[in-house]
Amino acid sequence: MSMSNPTLESLENEISEINFEQIKKKQRLKSFAKGMLFLLPSIVLFGAFLFYPLFKTIYLSFFLTNAQGETTVFVGLQNYIDMFASPVFQQSMKSTFLFVLYTVPTTVVIALFLAVLANEKLKGIGLFRTIFSSTMGISVAAASVFWLYMFHPSIGFLNKMLEIFGIDAIGWLTDPKWALLAVSATTIWMNLGFTFLILLGGLQSIDSYLYESADIDGASYFYKLRRITIPMLSPTLFFVITVTIINAFQTFGQIDILTQGGPQNTTNLIVYSIYREAFANYQFGTASAQSIVLFIIILVMTVLQFKLGERKVHYQ
Amino acid sequence: MTVPISRKILFYILLMISALVIFAPVIMAFVMSFMDNKDIMTGSLPQTLSFDNYVKAFEKFPLLKYLFNSLVVALVITFGQLVLSSLAAYAFVFLEFKGRDFLFFLFIATMMVPFEASIIPNFHIIRDLGWIDKYLGLTVPFFAMAFGTFLLRQNYKQIPKELREASLIEGMGDFKFFLKVVLPVSKTSLVTLGAYGFLTSWNMYLWPLLSTTNDTVRTVQIGLKQLQNQEQLNDWGMIMAGAIIVIIPTLVLLFLGQKKLQKGLTEGAIK
DSSP states (O other): OTTHHHHHHHHHHHHHHHHHHHHHHHHHHHHHHHHHHHHHHHHHHHIIIIIHHHHHHHHHTTEEEOTTSOEEEEOTTHHHHHHHHOHHHHHHHHHHHHHHHHHHHHHHHHHHHHHHHHTSOOTTHHHHHHHHHGGGGSOHHHHHHHHHHHTOTTTOHHHHHHHHTTOOOOOTTTSTTTHHHHHHHHHHHHHHHHHHHHHHHHHHTSOHHHHHHHHHTTOOHHHHIIIIIHHHHHHHHHHHHHHHHHHHHTOOHHHHHHTTTOSTTTTOOHHHHHHHHHHTSOOHHHHHHHHHHHHHHHHHHHHHHHHHHHHHHHHO | OOOOHHHHHHHHHHHHHHHHHHHHHHHHHHHHTTBOHHHHHHTOOOSOBOSHHHHHHHHHSOHHHHHHHHHHHHHHHHHHHHHHHHHHHHHHHHOOOTTHHHHHHHHHHHTTSOGGGGHHHHHHHHHHTTOTTSHHHHHGGGSOOHHHHHHHHHHHHTSOHHHHHHHHHTTOOHHHHIIIIIHHHTHHHHHHHHHHHHHHHHTOOHHHHHHOOSTTTOOHHHHHHHHHHHOTTOOHHHHHHHHHHHHHHHHHHHHHHHHHHHHHHHHHHHO
């Protein structure tokens, strides 16, 4: 008996372990199925309208296509080689980067100025906050129509103002020197609402204790702005800057309504260039190659945002 | 903390100037929408004000149809986004299963793919499905949304785990717990996300431009482009009337929900 007892026990142990393992496995399978059930709708749609199209775009970029978008001839990297050699595409890239340079810093600086103003505890400040954020609710089509009038060569508000000061009328949207700036101005105006709203949120989440102790030390307004507000706001600022850059690279609507890429392709920003190449010229191969360039730019920006953003938040 | 009077005045002056500059294009458009075309062309101050431009815009263009289409599209997208995001967020917070971390990474990865970069195959998919000029083509591609999932995930995380444990003892299944406890608790976030979804879908431009070829499901944004395009006569009063109609729903939504939107967006964005 004393000999068999331990073996029996170990046998029992083994059986229960097997059962336990099986149950655990079953449980795991069940919880996996349940998790998938909750996630499946999103996964299916992401697959169909995001991941599959992305790989299809990469695939298409190595081919020539017919007008239906079916691949005809495999050309390897030729689309990319042609694209980078094309003066139209070079102009498009140049305009896109200039556009980012014109819009992003200006948007963030003006929005920050507005947010600092609107963060004061004054009577009726709610109304100003609403007005400052209002452009967020204005669609790109409506905003472009408003500015189309502002830029109108003869009846537009801007040229009327110039007339009062005796300055010659400017062809805001038809002069290659001005068109990109005009589109940039429209874009800055459109983006102010969103940027302002996020920055105001960032300002409001700064601990008021910091200001109170600075007040006790007799710190000046600008000292507090420089030493407390800006550093504490840096994660929000960083987020806003990357989002504005990404948005700038995706600009389309205002180009379509204001300039259609002209004059002399100076406002042919990358998304508009893709749109024209694909849906006006039916060159889906080259349009796909351009899409991949856009994708890589956005990818780098997003990764940068995650990597650096994380560090900044931890720092705080 | 008292603010000195002189600084108060300075702030008010700056606030008012900024507000005026920012709102000027909207104010001008609003005034022009009531003006006679002759006054607009000569640049004089309005001599007469009337609703003529609005009447004309509705008579000459199927604006009502466009508005209805936009409303349907925006509501369907908003609803779809809320359902899919809340389900996905639930899985990421309350369910533990193999591959969850990988799927979460996949959701993050979707934020790196701009829709504009994959627009060509997307257009072909919709065309091959026969979804051109259908509400389906305008809405379904936008249901899945990483941002919404993250926003709700942040919110769900604040629900105490004890609540789920208690519900388990009562024998409450996951789906029931999701419907009865999680959704009501996260109502505020859902409303915020819904408002944001409505705003962005109402204002969509590139996709409706591509996926509609006639008036059956065309949205009001594209209608506005046409209004502006076909009016070679420079009927600015009518164009502005159209633009004002387009922005009213979203401006009202923004005015009502500005505080919540600000809080919600900041939370989803920063944390």
